[in-house]
Amino acid sequence: xxxxxxxxxxxxxxxxxxxxxxxxxxxxxxxxxxxxxxxxxxxxxxxxxxxxxxxxxxxxxxxxxxxxxxxxxxxxxxxxxxxxxxxxxxxxxxxxxxxxxxxxxxxxxxxxxxxxxxxxxxxxxxxxxxxxxxxxxxxxxxxxxxxxxxxxxxxxxxxxxxxxxxxxxxxxxxxxxxxxxxxxxxxxxxxxxxxxxxxxxxxxxxxxxxxxxxxxxxxxxxxxxxxxxxxxxxxxxxx
Amino acid sequence: xxxxxxxxxxxxxxxxxxxxxxxxxxxxxxxxxxxxxxxxxxxxxxxxxxxxxxxxxxxxxxxxxxxxxxxxxxxxxxxxxxxxxxxxxxxxxxxxxxxxxxxxxxxxxxxxxxxxxxxxxxxxxxxxxxxxxxxxxxxxxxxxxxxxxxxxxxxxxxxxxxxxxxxxxxxxxxxxxxxxxxxxxxxxxxxxxxxxxxxxxxxxxxxxxxxxxxxxxxxxxxxxxxxxxxxxxxxxxxxxxxxxxxxxxxxxxxxxxxxxxxxxxxxxxxxxxxxxxxxxxxxxxxxxxxxxxxxxxxxxxxxxxxxxxxxxxxxxxxxxxxxxxxxxxxxxxxxxxxxxxxxxxxxxxxxxxxxxxxxxxxxxxxxxxxxxxxxxxxxxxxxxxxxxxxxxxxxxxxxxxxxxxxxxxxxxxxxxxxxxx
Numbered sequence: 316x317x318x319x320x321x322x323x324x325x326x327x328x329x330x331x332x333x334x335x336x337x338x339x340x341x342x343x344x345x346x347x348x349x350x351x352x353x354x355x356x357x358x359x360x361x362x363x364x365x366x367x368x369x370x371x372x373x374x375x376x377x378x379x380x381x382x383x384x385x386x387x388x389x390x391x392x393x394x395x396x397x398x399x400x401x402x403x404x405x406x407x408x409x410x411x412x413x414x415x416x417x418x419x420x421x422x423x424x425x426x427x428x429x430x431x432x433x434x435x436x437x438x439x440x441x442x443x444x445x446x447x448x449x450x451x452x453x454x455x456x457x458x459x460x461x462x463x464x465x466x467x468x469x470x471x472x473x474x475x476x477x478x479x480x481x482x483x484x485x486x487x488x489x490x491x492x493x494x495x496x497x498x499x500x501x502x503x504x505x506x507x508x509x510x511x512x513x514x515x516x517x518x519x520x521x522x523x524x525x526x527x528x529x530x531x532x533x534x535x536x537x538x539x540x541x542x543x544x545x546x547x548x549x550x551x552x553x554x
Numbered sequence: 555x556x557x558x559x560x561x562x563x564x565x566x567x568x569x570x571x572x573x574x575x576x577x578x579x580x581x582x583x584x585x586x587x588x589x590x591x592x593x594x595x596x597x598x599x600x601x602x603x604x605x606x607x608x609x610x611x612x613x614x615x616x617x618x619x620x621x622x623x624x625x626x627x628x629x630x631x632x633x634x635x636x637x638x639x640x641x642x643x644x645x646x647x648x649x650x651x652x653x654x655x656x657x658x659x660x661x662x663x664x665x666x667x668x669x670x671x672x673x674x675x676x677x678x679x680x681x682x683x684x685x686x687x688x689x690x691x692x693x694x695x696x697x698x699x700x701x702x703x704x705x706x707x708x709x710x711x712x713x714x715x716x717x718x719x720x721x722x723x724x725x726x727x728x729x730x731x732x733x734x735x736x737x738x739x740x741x742x743x744x745x746x747x748x749x750x751x752x753x754x755x756x757x758x759x760x761x762x763x764x765x766x767x768x769x770x771x772x773x774x775x776x777x778x779x780x781x782x783x784x785x786x787x788x789x790x791x792x793x794x795x796x797x798x799x800x801x802x803x804x805x806x807x808x809x810x811x812x813x814x815x816x817x818x819x820x821x822x823x824x825x826x827x828x829x830x831x832x833x834x835x836x837x838x839x840x841x842x843x844x845x846x847x848x849x850x851x852x853x854x855x856x857x858x859x860x861x862x863x864x865x866x867x868x869x870x871x872x873x874x875x876x877x878x879x880x881x882x883x884x885x886x887x888x889x890x891x892x893x894x895x896x897x898x899x900x901x902x903x904x905x906x907x908x909x910x911x912x913x914x915x916x917x918x919x920x921x922x923x924x925x926x927x928x929x930x931x932x933x934x935x936x937x938x939x940x941x942x943x944x945x946x947x948x949x950x951x952x953x954x955x956x957x958x959x960x961x962x963x964x965x966x967x968x969x970x971x972x973x974x975x
Contacts, residue, residue: 391566403561408568419957419975422924426951429898433950446880446948450893452900466902482902501975503570 348372351382351516356398357488359384359513360524365539371546378553379457380517381465381482386508388495390475393505397492401507409504414472420501421467421479424494428464435460455484462486464494476509518545577974578621580634581613581954584967585935588630590648591967592616594672609936611943613954613970618645618674622971627914627964628694628750631655634674634969635692635701643689644701645674652697652729654712667731677701679709680735694964695750697729702748707739708757716753717784718768738786741765751803751821757786762797764789764810764840772806773838774821780838791839793818804913804963805857810840815849817862818842825858825874829887845870845889854913856931861918862889867907869897875916878930881947896949897928914963920949925957927970935966 331337348369350362364372390409394401435456438445448454456463464483471478481491492508499506514521523542525534586596587608593616594600596607620636631648633655646655651669656677658668679701681687691702698712698719710719711734717723721736738757747758754768754775765786766775773780776789793810796818800811806822819828820840831841848864859873870889871877877884878892897920899906910921917931917938928949929938936943939952956972 403564406561406564406566408566408571411570411572411574416975419925422926423975425903426898426926427953430951430953441881441944441947443880443882449948450895452895466900468902503574 354488357511360516360519362516383515384481385512386479387510388477388506389509390506392507394507397496399507399509407504412502431463460485462490518549579972580616580622581970581972582616583610583613583939584937586610588648589670589672590630590632592647592674597672611936612941624691625962625969626692626694627962629696629965633692635689637688641684642676644677646677647671647674652713653732654699657733693748693750696752700748709735711735716769717782718753718755720767720786722784749801749803752805756801758801772822773836774806776820776840778839792842793840802853802855804855807855809853809855811850811853817850826887827860827873854911856913857915861911863911869908876931912961912963915965919961927952927958937966
């Protein structure tokens with residue numbers, strides 16, 4: 316037989332789907348782009364663009380500005396991936412190496428790269444404007460090109476370690492490690508790269524960069540504000 | 555840990571010890587069919603797969619037995635000299651149609667001489683004390699050569715139709731296959747520099763005087779007339795009493811630098827080389843060139859353009875042709891400076907200076923204190939060594955595997971003495 320009439324009572328239960336503990340903290344989606352690559356074993360300045368900054372990133376890329384690295388090296392060893400964590404290939408003596416010999420090799424590297432700079436810039440050498448640009452030192456490849464080193468300097472030299480400051484264009488960190496290896500070969504010994512640190516990427520230097528402890532909203536805003544002027548002047552100069 | 559132990563136990567190789575010396579090498583480039591580069595396989599390939607190489611566009615190593623201390627390039631021939639006490643001191647290669655390389659006995663016919671010498675071949679000099687005398691310097695002109703020794707004067711060989719060898723002109727003399735090497739000893743003091751122009755010779759003595767002989771139709775002998783001189787005669791004019799420390803000539807114009815930093819010029823002025831003092835196209839007496847560019851250290855004379863190097867290390871050019879300041883500057887009578895940034899000077903490396911300047915017939919070469927070689931000018935048959943065949947309108951670095959110590963420029967080839975790293 317039917318039972319008694321069941322009373323339906325309307326109750327309101329909150330919808331848990333919208334609860335912050337279920338959904339997670341509300342975030343705004345931001346588009347973040349990265350500038351020039353920095354691989355796992357290297358450190359230093361890494362440029363990121365947020366939102367509208369991504370368009371500025373592509374424009375900065377087309378400016379083809381130089382990047383500055385400090386590269387640390389060690390004489391006496393050669394490994395398969397040119398860094399000190401790889402598998403050992405060979406050990407050599409290095410006591411015949413002096414700072415003078417190293418600087419001579421660096422001068423040769425600068426010389427050959429100077430030629431590459433002029434060749435890949437795709438300017439007709441016979442014109443007067445090519446001469447004017449060469450005098451001012453403004454000839455630069457404005458398109459894709461193999462890695463070019465515009466300046467090298469020896470900062471420290473204490474056998475078996477040494478440190479170089481390298482200004483370059485269109486390079487990869489592995490190319491810099493390979494260069495350390497080739498310097499070792501030229502000096503009739505061998506060398507591995509112990510440290511690659513980018514200290515400047517176009518207009519951004521280590522002083523503008525935020526260390527890990529300052530990755531919060533206020534510091535990021537302040538940093539963007541400081542760099543805005545520099546970026547604008549550089550873009551106007553080149554484009 | 556096992557990896558580390560394996561690393562420690564690995565053998566250590568030694569490629570170069572502490573006493574490893576830097577070696578001196580010779581590099582050549584330019585037109586090779588005359589044999590002037592000294593590499594026979596470029597002209598007559600010795601293997602089936604090799605092809606004859608007409609032009610060597612980049613520096614190529616020339617193997618020599620001895621260390622070469624001085625080199626000179628003429629018109630299609632080269633002389634290399636070593637500072638040794640051995641009997642063979644001078645080697646020559648290239649054109650020998652006027653016996654500018656001496657008598658090179660042919661293997662086929664013992665009485666005839668080779669007309670083209672493809673390999674550096676020793677030149678026998680009639681020395682009194684062959685095991686004591688040293689050859690200091692060599693110089694080459696269009697068809698004659700001069701060899702300077704330290705105690706036996708100057709030896710000349712080659713064409714003498716204008717008296718450029720310092721001996722009397724013999725009518726209808728046949729220069730090909732000639733054994734004659736003339737010795738010149740009568741100067742007021744020891745000769746310290748010999749320079750060959752196109753058809754004339756200049757001698758600079760220790761006292762600072764200059765002697766000249768040879769063709770004079772452009773006044774390049776500087777003796778006050780336009781005739782041939784067949785005996786070396788002293789020059790007067792503005793350089794009388796002046797201590798000259800360097801003299802240079804390559805075509806028909808001559809430049810001399812005094813110890814006080816002044817420059818004097820005489821000879822051909824059709825290309826405005828001497829237009830700062832005179833409107834005439836030939837100057838037959840040395841004239842002082844009043845340039846206000848500082849104390850001059852070195853000067854070099856080309857066919858149509860001249861270049862000087864000042865004490866501060868600046869390079870000034872004037873004359874006609876490709877002067878090194880872009881395609882727009884083709885002629886100037888007043889020296890114009892080439893910006894040092896073109897020679898590698900920058901805020902990053904501010905201590906780069908030009909150390910020497912040299913001139914070919916239509917090319918210029920500059921050596922920096924870091925051992926880099928910069929060339930510019932007309933690229934005749936690849937003589938600039940840049941690897942390209944086009945003319946170079948501003949200084950361009952030549953890639954040489956070593957530190958360039960000296961360079962000699964000819965018409966269509968160049969020779970450089972390089973120290974390895």
